[in-house]
Amino acid sequence: MSHSIARSPWQKAWLLLMRNPLTVAAIILLALLVFACCIGAAISPYGPNDQNLELRATAPSMSHWLGTDPLGRDLATRILHGGRISMLVGILATAVASVIGVAYGLIAGLASKRTDAAMMRLVDVLYAFPFITFVIILVVIFGREFWLIFVAIGAVEWLTMARVVRGQVLALKNLEFVQAARAAGAGFWHILFKHMLPNVMGPVIIYASLTIPGVMMLEATLSFLGLGIQPPDASWGVLISEGAASMAVYPWMLIGPSVFFSATLLALNLIGDALRDALDPKSIQD
Amino acid sequence: MLRFLLSRVLQGFAVILGVLCITFGLLKLAPGSPLQSERNIPENIREQRMAMSGLDKPLAVQLWRYIVSFATFDFPVSAKTPGRGVNEIIAQGFPVSAQVGIAALMIALALGIPMGALAALRPNTLEDRVSTVVATLGICTPSMVLGPILALVFGLKLRWFNASGWYDADDWVLPALTLGIIYSAYIARLTRGGLRETLAQEFIRTARAKGASDAAIVFRHAFKLACLPVLNFLGPTAAGLMTGSIITETVFQLPGLGQHFVGAAVNRDYDLAMATAVFYALLIVGFNLLVDFLQALLNPRIGFKA
Numbered sequence: 001m002s003h004s005i006a007r008s009p010w011q012k013a014w015l016l017l018m019r020n021p022l023t024v025a026a027i028i029l030l031a032l033l034v035f036a037c038c039i040g041a042a043i044s045p046y047g048p049n050d051q052n053l054e055l056r057a058t059a060p061s062m063s064h065w066l067g068t069d070p071l072g073r074d075l076a077t078r079i080l081h082g083g084r085i086s087m088l089v090g091i092l093a094t095a096v097a098s099v100i101g102v103a104y105g106l107i108a109g110l111a112s113k114r115t116d117a118a119m120m121r122l123v124d125v126l127y128a129f130p131f132i133t134f135v136i137i138l139v140v141i142f143g144r145e146f147w148l149i150f151v152a153i154g155a156v157e158w159l160t161m162a163r164v165v166r167g168q169v170l171a172l173k174n175l176e177f178v179q180a181a182r183a184a185g186a187g188f189w190h191i192l193f194k195h196m197l198p199n200v201m202g203p204v205i206i207y208a209s210l211t212i213p214g215v216m217m218l219e220a221t222l223s224f225l226g227l228g229i230q231p232p233d234a235s236w237g238v239l240i241s242e243g244a245a246s247m248a249v250y251p252w253m254l255i256g257p258s259v260f261f262s263a264t265l266l267a268l269n270l271i272g273d274a275l276r277d278a279l280d281p282k283s284i285q286d
Numbered sequence: 287m288l289r290f291l292l293s294r295v296l297q298g299f300a301v302i303l304g305v306l307c308i309t310f311g312l313l314k315l316a317p318g319s320p321l322q323s324e325r326n327i328p329e330n331i332r333e334q335r336m337a338m339s340g341l342d343k344p345l346a347v348q349l350w351r352y353i354v355s356f357a358t359f360d361f362p363v364s365a366k367t368p369g370r371g372v373n374e375i376i377a378q379g380f381p382v383s384a385q386v387g388i389a390a391l392m393i394a395l396a397l398g399i400p401m402g403a404l405a406a407l408r409p410n411t412l413e414d415r416v417s418t419v420v421a422t423l424g425i426c427t428p429s430m431v432l433g434p435i436l437a438l439v440f441g442l443k444l445r446w447f448n449a450s451g452w453y454d455a456d457d458w459v460l461p462a463l464t465l466g467i468i469y470s471a472y473i474a475r476l477t478r479g480g481l482r483e484t485l486a487q488e489f490i491r492t493a494r495a496k497g498a499s500d501a502a503i504v505f506r507h508a509f510k511l512a513c514l515p516v517l518n519f520l521g522p523t524a525a526g527l528m529t530g531s532i533i534t535e536t537v538f539q540l541p542g543l544g545q546h547f548v549g550a551a552v553n554r555d556y557d558l559a560m561a562t563a564v565f566y567a568l569l570i571v572g573f574n575l576l577v578d579f580l581q582a583l584l585n586p587r588i589g590f591k592a
Contacts, residue, residue: 125308
């Protein structure tokens with residue numbers, strides 16, 4: 001049983017993750033939510049946009065578990081269907097932000113001092129930019145199309161990722177193994193892809209897992225302002241904003257989507273924190 | 287120290303100039319113009335209005351005029367509310383946003399720091415767990431959920447405050463609570479992290495060995511270092527809060543600055559959009575300068591290096 005003695009850092013991290021019951025609970029919660037959103041809308045007897053005008057704004061009941069909205073649409077189906085959009089935006093926008101941020105950070109960190117300084121000044125400038133204006137201008141330029149929203153969000157969320165990656169590269173680039181590679185004749189791109197990229201994956205995964213809830217919050221903000229997902233399509237942001245508007249009369253319309261949204265954010269945050277503890281080399285003990 | 291300040295101020299101006307140029311470029315990329323929503327204006331009047339607002343000039347000239355007008359405090363007039371300079375519009379919204387923002391910041395610090403400190407001092411106890419769970423819950427509660435709930439409970443049901451609007455002297459309370467509670471969660475987490483790391487250091491052990499009490503250790507020795515991550519977070523956060531959270535200003539219908547960040551871009555009010563972006567950048571740069579200065583003051587290892 002030699003493999004039980006020598007474990008890779010990833011295996012150690014996985015074992016550390018699994019040791020904390022709170023993390024396991026968060027992973028199960030997230031899996032359930034994702035599963036429900038994936039299949040829920042398909043197995044529900046109602047369509048997300050089916051109106052039943054005889055059942056306008058009814059409280060939760062046996063046939064409509066989370067009630068209906070003022071157009072008689074089944075709220076549970078809409079929440080599960082909207083969850084798909086919210087989660088998709090969260091994952092895709094984070095992917096866009098991660099790709100831009102990692103590429104930018106790797107190049108800045110590994111390039112000459114002057115290029116690095118110029119690239120990071122640009123990041124400083126963008127940091128001082130009111131990001132909500134940035135997103136809004138992007139949405140205004142490209143129109144309110146669904147797939148452009150996560151590009152717009154991804155385009156503003158890469159800044160911190162770039163800083164994290166660059167810091168990591170600066171710490172790594174003068175270590176012996178990189179000097180050895182350089183002495184053996186490895187070029188800029190070879191070092192970047194073969195030596196830097198694998199070594200920054202830990203912080204990248206940690207930061208990406210913490211970016212997803214932030215991105216979902218941003219999507220909800222945009223939808224709340226009427227700049228995100230357009231009706232009749234619904235995301236959790238759209239449903240929460242509809243619920244907030246009619247909360248005093250139909251409280252279930254706010255409670256339902258809010259609980260799903262917050263539970264997802266909670267699970268993602270807990271997993272992100274646990275990943276940070278597990279993958280941070282400072283905290284790895286045998 | 288003078289060199290430190292001078293170089294930071296110069297960098298700040300460069301950042302503001304960068305923000306100005308990027309905003310200008312983005313606005314010019316966007317289709318439409320400030321005159322687009324007005325129906326059927328005759329061609330000659332349209333040209334006159336374009337000439338009046340300088341929109342017929344080459345792009346470089348337009349950009350240069352913005353730079354000059356902001357640098358000389360000779361602000362352009364908003365295209366959508368004729369007769370009012372963009373500085374007047376900002377001067378009207380800013381006090382509202384700033385009042386709510388400062389109150390929210392105070393609430394966040396007053397709740398967050400004790401909560402985080404308690405958790406850090408008693409690691410892995412019930413207090414620590416409760417504080418961590420409360421902080422995580424706070425981070426997962428969007429202001430668009432907490433705001434309407436507070437408005438419902440304290441505004442519509444208990445009638446302690448107005449549920450929305452900006453009429454009475456205490457109308458800042460509910461929006462400030464909404465933001466303060468949410469940000470206190472972030473501050474509690476950062477305080478706990480910073481304090482735990484500091485408490486593990488050698489000089490704290492020395493202080494303990496010399497018999498210093500818990501309170502003396504936290505306040506006299508650890509706090510200066512432990513609050514650095516909080517300080518880092520506070521710079522951009524303070525600037526963001528002062529310029530108004532768009533969500534809370536929408537929920538509570540406040541006449542603050544937040545509305546202009548959306549409205550100016552949607553209405554293609556170029557001058558107002560430029561002004562809000564530059565104003566925001568100015569605040570960010572200002573607060574970051576303050577944070578850098580305080581950090582150098584609190585942590586001798588950073589110091590005033592230019």
